[in-house]
Amino acid sequence: xxxxxxxxxxGSILCGAVxxxxxxxxxxxxxxxxxxxxxxxxxxxxxxxxxxxNIRPFxxNIRPFxxxxxPFxxNIRAFxxxxxPFxxNIRAFxxAVDPIVSAQVVGAPAYDKxxxxxxxxxxDWSALSANWETAGTYAxxxxxxxxxxxxxxxxxxxxxxxxxKAVTAETGTSFSKGFAEKLFTRFGIDPNNPASLAALTPAExxxxxxxWYDGLMGYSGTDHADHWMxxxxxxxxxxxxxxxGKDAVIGLLDFVVAGDQDIRNNVVAYDGVSNFTNGHxxxxxxxxxxxxxxxxxxxxxxxxxVVAFNPFDESGTAGWEDITRGVAMLSGKAGVVNMSLGTxxxxxxxxxxxxxxxxxxxxxxxxxxxxxAAGNDGITQTQNIKWDxxxxxxxxxxxxxxxxxxxxxxxxxxxxxxxxxGTGACSEQNKLKYRFVVAPGxxxxxxxxxxxxxRQTGTSFSAPIVAGTVALLLDRWPWLAxxxxxxxxxxxxxxxxxxxxxxxxxxxxxxxxxEAAQSPKSFxxxxxxxxxxxxxxxxxxDSVQKTVTQADTSKWDSKDMFFYTFERLAGGSQRDFAIxxxxxxxxxxxxxxxxxxxxxxxxxxxxxxxxNTSGTPTKGKFTNFITSAAPVQNRMGLxxxxxxxxxxxxxxxxxxxxxxxxxxxxxxxxxxxxxxVGYGDGAVLLGGRESFGLFSSYDSRTGGVNPVLGIASGxxxxxxxxxxxxxxxxxxxxxxxxxxxxWRNASVLENSLYRDVNRYKASGVNIGVTHRVNEAMxxxxxxxxxxxxxxxxxxxxxxxxxxxxxxxxxxxxxxxxYELGHGLSVATSATVGRTQTSNGSRQNLxxxxxxxxxxxxxxxxxxxxxxxxxxxxxxSVSQAMxxxxxxxxxxxxxxxxxxxxxxxxxxEKIGVSAGKRPLFTEFLYGAPILKGAxxxxxxxxxxxxxxxxxxxxxxxxxxxxxxMGF
Numbered sequence: 010x011x012x013x014x015x016x017x018x019x020g021s022i023l024c025g026a027v028x029x030x031x032x033x034x035x036x037x038x039x040x041x042x043x044x045x046x047x048x049x050x051x052x053x054x055x056x057x058x059x060x061x062x063n064i065r066p067f068x069x070n071i072r073p074f075x076x077x078x079x080p081f082x083x084n085i086r087a088f089x090x091x092x093x094p095f096x097x098n099i100r101a102f103x104x105a106v107d108p109i110v111s112a113q114v115v116g117a118p119a120y121d122k123x124x125x126x127x128x129x130x131x132x133d134w135s136a137l138s139a140n141w142e143t144a145g146t147y148a149x150x151x152x153x154x155x156x157x158x159x160x161x162x163x164x165x166x167x168x169x170x171x172x173x174k175a176v177t178a179e180t181g182t183s184f185s186k187g188f189a190e191k192l193f194t195r196f197g198i199d200p201n202n203p204a205s206l207a208a209l210t211p212a213e214x215x216x217x218x219x220x221w222y223d224g225l226m227g228y229s230g231t232d233h234a235d236h237w238m239x240x241x242x243x244x245x246x247x248x249x250x251x252x253x254g255k256d257a258v259i260g261l262l263d264f265v266v267a268g269d270q271d272i273r274n275n276v277v278a279y280d281g282v283s284n285f286t287n288g289h290x291x292x293x294x295x296x297x298x299x300x301x302x303x304x305x306x307x308x309x310x311x312x313x314x315v316v317a318f319n320p321f322d323e324s325g326t327a328g329w330e331d332i333t334r335g336v337a338m339l340s341g342k343a344g345v346v347n348m349s350l351g352t353x354x355x356x357x358x359x360x361x362x363x364x365x366x367x368x369x370x371x372x373x374x375x376x377x378x379x380x381x382a383a384g385n386d387g388i389t390q391t392q393n394i395k396w397d398x399x400x401x402x403x404x405x406x407x408x409x410x411x412x413x414x415x416x417x418x419x420x421x422x423x424x425x426x427x428x429x430x431g432t433g434a435c436s437e438q439n440k441l442k443y444r445f446v447v448a449p450g451x452x453x454x455x456x457x458x459x460x461x462x463x464r465q466t467g468t469s470f471s472a473p474i475v476a477g478t479v480a481l482l483l484d485r486w487p488w489l490a491x492x493x494x495x496x497x498x499x500x501x502x503x504x505x506x507x508x509x510x511x512x513x514x515x516x517x518x519x520x521x522x523x524e525a526a527q528s529p530k531s532f533x534x535x536x537x538x539x540x541x542x543x544x545x546x547x548x549x550x551d552s553v554q555k556t557v558t559q560a561d562t563s564k565w566d567s568k569d570m571f572f573y574t575f576e577r578l579a580g581g582s583q584r585d586f587a588i589x590x591x592x593x594x595x596x597x598x599x600x601x602x603x604x605x606x607x608x609x610x611x612x613x614x615x616x617x618x619x620x621n622t623s624g625t626p627t628k629g630k631f632t633n634f635i636t637s638a639a640p641v642q643n644r645m646g647l648x649x650x651x652x653x654x655x656x657x658x659x660x661x662x663x664x665x666x667x668x669x670x671x672x673x674x675x676x677x678x679x680x681x682x683x684x685x686v687g688y689g690d691g692a693v694l695l696g697g698r699e700s701f702g703l704f705s706s707y708d709s710r711t712g713g714v715n716p717v718l719g720i721a722s723g724x725x726x727x728x729x730x731x732x733x734x735x736x737x738x739x740x741x742x743x744x745x746x747x748x749x750x751x752w753r754n755a756s757v758l759e760n761s762l763y764r765d766v767n768r769y770k771a772s773g774v775n776i777g778v779t780h781r782v783n784e785a786m787x788x789x790x791x792x793x794x795x796x797x798x799x800x801x802x803x804x805x806x807x808x809x810x811x812x813x814x815x816x817x818x819x820x821x822x823x824x825x826x827y828e829l830g831h832g833l834s835v836a837t838s839a840t841v842g843r844t845q846t847s848n849g850s851r852q853n854l855x856x857x858x859x860x861x862x863x864x865x866x867x868x869x870x871x872x873x874x875x876x877x878x879x880x881x882x883x884x885s886v887s888q889a890m891x892x893x894x895x896x897x898x899x900x901x902x903x904x905x906x907x908x909x910x911x912x913x914x915x916x917e918k919i920g921v922s923a924g925k926r927p928l929f930t931e932f933l934y935g936a937p938i939l940k941g942a943x944x945x946x947x948x949x950x951x952x953x954x955x956x957x958x959x960x961x962x963x964x965x966x967x968x969x970x971x972x973m974g975f
Contacts, residue, residue: 095412098236112303114230116174147207154203175228232307236412237449243523254310257480260339260346261317263290268458281319291458293349296473305462309477316342337369340377344483344490347476349382349469356383356390356421366400378493380476382468383408389424396428403493407472409450424514445517448474478523486584488910495578535574538902545902573903632702650674681732691726692718695742697777700836713867713887714838717793717820721773736781745772770798789824811854818844832873839866853900861895880936889927896920927955
């Protein structure tokens with residue numbers, strides 16, 4: 010079985026479109042002569058003529074962009090007639106320029122200036138080209154051409170300002186002589202002679218600016234951004250995250266890579282018929298494996314290994330026997346084989362089935378994905394193919410689209426051609442279009458195999474974009490090598506639908522999407538495994554991914570902590586995805602009613618009362634509680650005092666009973682002993698600090714006064730205090746908090762998410778001592794112990810096994826209150842806490858030995874009598890609870906063998922990285938009016954540092970109130 014070598018080569022050259030300069034040097038004189046003699050005549054009879062007929066435009070002009078493109082490309086209107094779609098893609102890519110590698114180049118522009126420069130110059134070119142394309146002849150509109158020349162000089166001036174130093178450092182001469190004049194001469198442009206501009210066609214105008222871009226980027230010290238990257242949703246950072254292709258092996262069935270040493274460094278095995286080369290192989294390979302090294306082309310999988318086979322002999326032709334031998338060699342070593350060649354008149358020629366059925370290739374069909382270029386005849390295949398279904402490869406045929414996503418004029422298409430069974434039957438799913446995808450293929454920036462770059466057109470350069478994407482898949486999930494059909498399904502199912510809805514005869518499954526291929530095909534179909542210490546249990550994760558923003562874990566969350574979900578694939582395999590653990594963790598606040606109501610709740614909590622407890626302006630305090638006292642008529646003469654306040658907001662949770670929280674205190678007449686009971690934010694009253702009477706001071710998210718006790722504050726509480734002498738008081742108390750989520754007002758999503766989450770429960774005890782040093786100074790110290798059920802510092806998990814046995818936090822708080830005189834006072838507080846898990850061996854998420862060490866602090870200045878005898882102001886700065894050190898042990902079901910995909914439980918120790926300390930400042934002002942019959946108050950708060958968790962804890966908030974009737 011052997012086909013006409015020249016015919017096959019014609020197809021392969023068509024896939025490559027334009028040939029770079031190396032081919033000229035390696036073509037024999039006889040061949041050159043034959044090419045000149047044959048011209049473009051279709052009547053020539055020699056077998057080699059199709060080769061020369063197609064390559065002749067190259068000989069007419071050795072520069073890749075020039076020559077008579079019509080017989081070769083058909084008509085590439087989308088690109089040649091309008092550069093804007095091409096350049097818009099480059100500009101969009103430069104919007105995320107950071108991942109591109111930068112090299113040290115003398116005089117090169119600052120790295121972060123390159124993208125904005127091209128954005129600006131692209132706008133200038135758009136304006137210039139719009140005028141140029143409509144200018145007509147010079148004789149008819151010399152004034153307009155003069156304006157165009159002025160615009161062109163403006164582009165030159167901007168370019169010289171940006172790149173002049175780099176060009177001079179490289180060439181030893183000026184920007185004009187070293188760069189601009191050479192390009193002007195090539196295109197016959199004289200900026201001082203507007204008439205010269207009229208000679209350029211729209212295609213040449215576009216070509217000029219692309220050459221301007223490519224030429225200047227050579228002096229950038231930066232890898233070149235190209236239009237295809239944005240089109241297929243690929244960035245260098247994606248490749249870096251996915252592993253750079255280190256563990257993937259790509260097969261290259263193409264011409265020898267001769268002069269590009271960087272690509273040759275990736276080649277680990279080589280065989281072939283000859284050493285013939287024309288640069289095509291290097292161009293194809295560069296799109297897959299070119300280094301991210303600050304110069305030239307970037308490959309999708311730059312660290313992948315390459316095994317190469319050249320099926321072309323010294324005349325540059327190839328037959329089926331050599332192709333079959335090459336495919337057998339490559340498929341035995343590589344997980345994906347790129348084949349940018351074909352025969353004229355076919356999108357997929359019938360003899361390819363014979364290649365895959367040959368013994369040497371058939372033995373490797375279960376471990377290799379085959380990528381084949383569709384060809385450049387501009388035809389739609391109508392011929393059905395007799396297919397050997399016993400040796401059915403994982404095959405993708407790749408067509409070309411222009412930068413706008415439209416099928417290229419030259420690209421072959423699958424049509425409704427079918428791969429027939431042995432009986433000649435055809436089913437819908439057996440049609441070629443289901444194995445067909447498209448990728449950019451017009452003027453793609455590739456290696457010229459001489460250490461530089463060039464632009465080439467053809468499906469030859471669409472195919473390696475797909476092959477590189479497959480290499481990334483095999484690098485991240487190596488076990489997919491044993492299920493190549495699943496890999497093909499990932500590519501086709503994640504492609505962007507183009508043309509008619511669904512799979513069609515022009516675009517097949519659609520446009521390759523690199524990022525989508527590396528992501529789950531559908532989050533709704535993911536599963537994860539719950540570990541109970543004995544066996545994994547499969548759970549649906551369809552909504553877990555949608556809750557990333559729900560968790561408030563700033564106190565202890567680690568960015569390196571993940572749980573793993575799995576996607577089921579065809580053939581019984583699966584692939585894993587790492588998702589931040591925070592996406593299945595929820596804090597105590599489930600915001601159901603939106604940010605606006607959250608903000609209103611914040612305002613409500615900050616409308617504090619100013620209480621003049623002793624009738625003197627120096628003793629007034631800011632507090633959330635209103636207090637009154639009255640003697641109780643009894644034999645023992647006990648005193649009764651009551652405190653009450655609005656209940657703090659808890660959107661998303663059930664609230665039953667009265668709308669106020671309250672406290673009752675019974676004390677001896679001398680006040681040496683007292684007992685307090687109540688319901689609500691007990692931390693304010695059990696803390697023993699008159700200077701800190703606001704809920705916010707004990708909130709672990711915002712306050713710095715014993716936030717450990719604040720974790721358990723919100724339910725029933727009780728305490729006692731006893732005066733040990735005239736200066737020292739001992740206090741002891743306990744508090745609890747239970748939160749039940751309110752499903753009546755929750756969305757369907759929230760119902761499904763949190764239905765299995767336990768009610769939040771916490772309880773704590775506090776023992777404190779307050780000692781008055783003198784009339785001005787009071788010092789205090791306390792010990793707090795809080796236990797949380799199924800939670801860690803206020804955070805729960807959708808997986809009950811993560812924190813099912815809860816945690817315990819112990820804290821020590823120290824404080825100082827000092828009266829500075831003239832109504833001015835200062836109060837300080839500092840807390841150190843240590844958190845441990847209650848039974849870490851029986852839950853997935855546990856605190857490592859030594860615990861989590863946390864701190865919090867607050868300082869507040871108060872001044873009485875500012876504008877009058879009874880008004881008062883308070884300024885505070887607080888550091889909310891912040892984990893300083895410690896680590897977490899997380900047991901998760903993940904892939905334990907990256908070669909086979911085997912899963913199992915793994916316990917990882919991850920250091921906590923909570924970021925910057927959260928700092929807040931708050932200002933309060935209050936004054937009684939109308940002889941105490943009313944009150945005027947105002948406040949403002951600003952977050953100074955730390956990550957904002959929600960609208961309640963971010964930015965600047967101000968408010969005020971006027972009310973009558975205490």
